[in-house]
Structure formats: structure tokens, C-alpha cells
Amino acid sequence: MSKIIVQMKDITVDFGDIKALDKLSLKIQKGEVVGLLGPNGAGKTTAVNVLATLLKPTSGSASVNGFDVEGEGHNVREQIGLAGQYAAVDPTLSGRQNLEMVGRLYHLGRNESKKRAIEILRQITLEDAADKPVRTYSGGMRRRLDLGASLMYTPKVLFLDEPTTGLDPKTRRDMWKAIRDMVGQGVTVLLTTQYLEEADELADRIILIDEGRVIAEGTSNELKRQLRGDVLEIEITDAKNLIHAVKALESSSKFKAKPEVDEALQTIRLAVENGVDDLQAALSVLKTKKVEVVHVNLSQPSLDDVFLELTGKKPEGEEKGDE
Amino acid sequence: MNNIKWAVLDTMTVAKRNLIKYTRSPQLIIFATIQPVMFLLLFNYVFGGAIRLPENIDSYIIYLLPGIIVQTVLFGSTQGVIAMNQDVNSGLIDRFRSLPMSRVAVVFARVLADSVRNAFVIALMVIVGIMLGFEFVNGVGNGMIALLIALLFSFTFSWISVCIGLFAKDAETAQSAGFIWVFPLAFASSIFVPVQTMPTWLQGFAENQPVSLASNVVRGFAVSGDTSDLVPLLVWLFGIMFFFMILAVRMYNRSSS
Numbered sequence: 001m002s003k004i005i006v007q008m009k010d011i012t013v014d015f016g017d018i019k020a021l022d023k024l025s026l027k028i029q030k031g032e033v034v035g036l037l038g039p040n041g042a043g044k045t046t047a048v049n050v051l052a053t054l055l056k057p058t059s060g061s062a063s064v065n066g067f068d069v070e071g072e073g074h075n076v077r078e079q080i081g082l083a084g085q086y087a088a089v090d091p092t093l094s095g096r097q098n099l100e101m102v103g104r105l106y107h108l109g110r111n112e113s114k115k116r117a118i119e120i121l122r123q124i125t126l127e128d129a130a131d132k133p134v135r136t137y138s139g140g141m142r143r144r145l146d147l148g149a150s151l152m153y154t155p156k157v158l159f160l161d162e163p164t165t166g167l168d169p170k171t172r173r174d175m176w177k178a179i180r181d182m183v184g185q186g187v188t189v190l191l192t193t194q195y196l197e198e199a200d201e202l203a204d205r206i207i208l209i210d211e212g213r214v215i216a217e218g219t220s221n222e223l224k225r226q227l228r229g230d231v232l233e234i235e236i237t238d239a240k241n242l243i244h245a246v247k248a249l250e251s252s253s254k255f256k257a258k259p260e261v262d263e264a265l266q267t268i269r270l271a272v273e274n275g276v277d278d279l280q281a282a283l284s285v286l287k288t289k290k291v292e293v294v295h296v297n298l299s300q301p302s303l304d305d306v307f308l309e310l311t312g313k314k315p316e317g318e319e320k321g322d323e
Numbered sequence: 324m325n326n327i328k329w330a331v332l333d334t335m336t337v338a339k340r341n342l343i344k345y346t347r348s349p350q351l352i353i354f355a356t357i358q359p360v361m362f363l364l365l366f367n368y369v370f371g372g373a374i375r376l377p378e379n380i381d382s383y384i385i386y387l388l389p390g391i392i393v394q395t396v397l398f399g400s401t402q403g404v405i406a407m408n409q410d411v412n413s414g415l416i417d418r419f420r421s422l423p424m425s426r427v428a429v430v431f432a433r434v435l436a437d438s439v440r441n442a443f444v445i446a447l448m449v450i451v452g453i454m455l456g457f458e459f460v461n462g463v464g465n466g467m468i469a470l471l472i473a474l475l476f477s478f479t480f481s482w483i484s485v486c487i488g489l490f491a492k493d494a495e496t497a498q499s500a501g502f503i504w505v506f507p508l509a510f511a512s513s514i515f516v517p518v519q520t521m522p523t524w525l526q527g528f529a530e531n532q533p534v535s536l537a538s539n540v541v542r543g544f545a546v547s548g549d550t551s552d553l554v555p556l557l558v559w560l561f562g563i564m565f566f567f568m569i570l571a572v573r574m575y576n577r578s579s580s
Contacts, residue, residue, distance in 0.1 A: 078423040082418065092348060
């Protein structure tokens with residue numbers, strides 16, 4: 001039986017003239033891992049802050065496990081764990097001291113806090129550094145500690161606000177593993193990220209937001225299917241011909257989408273609806289214009305394409321291109 | 324009842340962490356030990372010969388120490404601004420605010436830790452002062468009352484620091500905003516010199532502001548026996564405490580980020 005555990009209804013948050021959230025509504029079922037994906041400034045952190053009772057919405061209502069975030073803030077705080085984008089741990093304390101402090105503030109007893117801290121340190125593989133000041137930790141270690149702190153008291157809902165922003169690819173993968181290991185225990189998770197790969201990797205369901213509104217929602221496959229058709233990539237022999245080729249394709253009535261040009265790779269990308277037919281048509285158009293083609297590729301759109309199509313913005317992601 | 328129990332326990336948990344933080348950060352230790360002692364030595368030896376003392380006080384250290392204790396805890400309270408602000412900017416405050424803990428504990432813990440630190444500094448100053456020739460002329464019992472009043476003064480002014488620390492946008496603002504207002508209070512006061520030596524336009528301010536009153540009362544209990552400023556001082560202190568305590572709790576609970 002499915003049960004809605006997190007709900008936002010028409011939440012609007014104004015910061016002066018700026019609408020950080022604009023009637024945002026979403027529902028999360030118990031046990032789901034949901035990725036809240038969007039470009040910088042889309043309102044992801046604002047949404048988490050409303051749910052974590054850190055921020056009062058201008059209008060609308062939201063609840064966590066049946067408790068209202070405004071009227072029953074204290075109850076909400078008993079249901080949640082929050083790991084933030086700025087690794088909110090105390091750099092002067094040791095990892096262990098940080099965890100024990102958070103345990104005490106969750107009102108676990110002294111012994112229970114100590115015991116739980118030992119368990120968590122093992123899970124986040126920080127046993128060796130447990131008694132060193134956090135100031136000496138690497139970025140990845142801090143994030144893992146931050147994640148661990150949010151799980152000192154097994155929360156019903158875990159909010160992970162950009163858990164890997166700013167980490168290098170290797171550390172990011174370690175963090176994903178830590179998240180998967182920790183979260184495989186039936187905890188409901190709302191994860192915000194600007195990395196498509198991260199949402200694809202961790203989330204059962206993706207909610208794409210931009211400018212404070214939900215613009216698409218579904219599994220990553222469902223989102224990809226929203227972009228009907230395929231992507232055609234054509235590599236041309238030299239830069240001069242690139243312009244000819246683009247003009248030729250633009251003037252042909254067969255293709256509705258505007259071709260995209262990557263000059264460095266001398267490649268044209270074109271969204272097409274009829275796969276192989278369009279591939280043949282494109283090649284014959286280019287042949288009549290005497291443009292020599294080096295390589296052709298027809299593929300399914302990536303989440304990047306979905307993102308670009310729906311938000312008009314390029315997603316973040318330092319890793320693309322060298323994979 | 325349960326709320327009060329958790330407010331106290333949570334305050335202790337966070338205060339313990341604040342104190343660990345103080346002991347682990349060298350510049351704060353220096354601020355709490357070497358700097359006040361240095362001031363005490365400098366003022367005693369540099370100004371000591373030049374100042375007209377009130378008639379019933381026969382050496383400058385006896386005049387100076389009660390005042391410089393007040394000055395030290397006043398400056399010391401500005402360390403709380405920076406510590407509070409670091410917690411805001413590091414995101415730690417957001418973590419605390421997302422926990423099911425008491426909503427007054429974080430600000431009370433800040434003030435409590437600062438008071439513990441100031442109590443330590445006061446004890447250190449008294450010891451160094453005694454080595455320089457200070458004595459509790461008015462009796463040791465009254466001397467202890469004097470030190471408690473200094474501690475109450477420290478507790479009160481820490482609430483102002485907490486508010487500035489919560490309000491400041493960044494560390495630089497916290498640093499300067501935390502400091503700037505204490506200078507006129509510290510120097511246009513009876514801490515270092517009798518107010519009668521100042522120009523008349525300044526005397527009105529200098530006589531009635533809380534730092535002067537605190538230094539007069541601490542000096543009165545410790546040395547001179549003149550404690551006539553006690554009532555106006557307590558009015559000031561409880562007024563400031565009440566206002567900034569409520570403000571601090573509200574600022575902590577306010578929704579922002």
C-alpha cells in the first residue's frame with residue numbers, strides 16, 4: 001500500500017521581488033527516492049528549506065508524515081534528517097564529537113549517542129579519522145560525516161540538498177555509494193541535484209523544476225520518452241562545409257527541429273522524429289550539396305537533452321565529454 | 324516541564340561544544356588571556372603616573388583593576404559575535420534548526436559559554452592584579468559581589484553580541500560590527516579615568532552609560548564602598564538583557580536562509 005509521506009501544495013516563496021517558488025506542488029510516497037532536479041536558482045534548496053521548517057512559505061501548505069510544516073514544526077523536525085550542501089559539521093570538533101552532539105540533540109541518551117556514533121562512523125568509513133578534528137578532513141569526508149549526522153536518529157524522511165556539489169568525480173561516486181548503502185533501509189529520500197547523472201543514478205523518480213515550478217516529472221525513462229524521436233549526429237569533414245550543411249538541413253522541409261552545431265567536433269546534432277527515414281533523408285540532402293560526411297550516429301536522447309529541451313538551459317556537469 | 328528540561332539539557336550540550344571550540348582555537352585563547360593581561364600591564368604602567376585619582380584611592384592599580392575587568396568582559400563579549408556568526412555562515416545553525424531540539428538552546432548556549440570564558444578571564448585578571456599590588460580594600464566578601472556583578476554585566480552584553488552575530492551577513496561584517504560600538508562605551512567611561520577629567524559635554528554621557536555604571540559599581544563593591552550606582556546599573560542590565568534575549572530567540576527562530 002502506498003502512502004504519501006511528503007506533500008507540498010501550491011507553495012510560493014517570495015524573496016522581495018523574486019519568486020523562488022511559484023505554486024510548487026509535489027507528492028512523495030513512503031520509501032521513494034525522489035530526485036529534485038533543476039538548474040542553479042531553480043528553487044531546489046528553497047523547497048527543501050520549506051520542508052525542513054527552515055523557511056516559512058509565503059503561501060501554500062506542506063506536510064511531512066502528516067505534520068504541517070508551519071503549525072507542527074517540532075513534530076516535523078522529529079521526522080526528518082537534513083544533509084545540506086555546505087556540510088554543516090563543526091570543523092573544530094572531531095567526527096565522533098560531531099555525531100555524538102547531534103545524537104544528544106536528537107535526545108538520544110549519552111550511551112545511545114555513543115553507540116550510534118560508532119555504528120555510523122563504520123558505515124561512512126570514517127573510523128580511522130573518528131577522533132581527528134573535522135578541519136583536517138577532505139571535502140568528501142566532510143560530506144560523508146554530514147550525511148552520517150543526518151542519520152544519527154533514523155529519520156522517516158531524509159533531505160539531501162546537493163550532496164555532491166563541488167566534489168570531484170571519484171569522490172562523488174564514493175558519496176553515491178555511501179548514500180545508497182545508508183538509504184537502503186526504507187528511508188524516504190528527497191535529493192536535490194543539478195547533476196542529471198546523479199538523479200539518474202540514485203532516484204526512482206525525477207521531478208524537474210525550473211524557476212520555482214515543476215516542469216516535468218517521471219522516471220528517467222519516462223522523461224526521455226517525452227522527447228519523442230531520436231537524436232541524429234552528423235560529423236562533417238571540415239568547418240567550411242559545416243555552414244553549408246546546416247543551411248541545407250534548415251531549408252529542408254523534412255526537419256522541424258533546428259540543427260545544433262558543435263564547431264569543435266565539426267558535428268551537427270538534430271532531433272528527428274522518424275529515425276532511419278530521417279537519417280537517409282539528411283544524408284541525401286547533404287549529398288546533393290556535396291558535403292562530405294565522416295560519421296553518422298542515431299541515438300536516443302539523453303537526460304541532458306530532456307533538460308535542455310524543457311528548461312532551455314544547459315545542465316551543470318563537469319564530467320560530461322570525458323566519459 | 325518537559326520543555327524546560329530539554330531546553331536546559333540542549334543548552335548544556337551546545338555550550339559544551341562551544342567551550343571545546345574555544346579551547347581548540349588559539350587566537351581565542353590569546354584573546355582571553357594574553358591580551359587582557361597586556362592591557363592591564365600597559366595601562367597600569369603607562370597611565371598610572373599621569374592620572375588624578377579620587378582622594379580615597381591611593382594607587383592606580385586599585386582604581387584600574389575593577390574598571391579593566393569590565394572593559395575586558397565587554398571586549399570579550401565581541402568574541403561571541405564572531406563565534407555566533409561562524410555558526411550561521413557554516414550552515415551549522417541550519418542543522419540545529421532542523422533538529423527536534425529546544426528553540427532557545429543555541430542562543431543560551433552561546434551566552435553561557437561566553438560567560439564561563441569570561442569568568443575564567445576575570446579570575447586571571449584578579450590574580451595578575453593582586454601580583455601588581457591590587458587588594459579588595461572593601462573586604463573579600465564585597466569583592467566577590469563585585470566579581471559577580473562583572474559576570475552579570477558580561478552575561479547581559481553577550482546577548483547583544485549574539486544578535487549582531489546572527490544578523491551580520493559575513494565574517495568581516497561580524498568582526499567590525501561586533502567591535503565598533505564597544506569603543507565609545509569603553510573609553511568614554513569611568514573605566515580608565517575619572518569622568519570629571521573629561522570635557523563637560525562628554526560627562527553627561529560618560530556618567531550615565533552602563534559601562535561607567537558597571538565600572539563604578541564593581542569598583543564600589545571591590546574598593547571604594549560607594550555603590551550608589553547599583554540601582555541604575557541593574558535597570559540598564561535587565562533592560563538590555565530582556566530586550567536582546569527576546570530579539571536573539573526571535574532571530575534564531577525566524578525563517579531565513
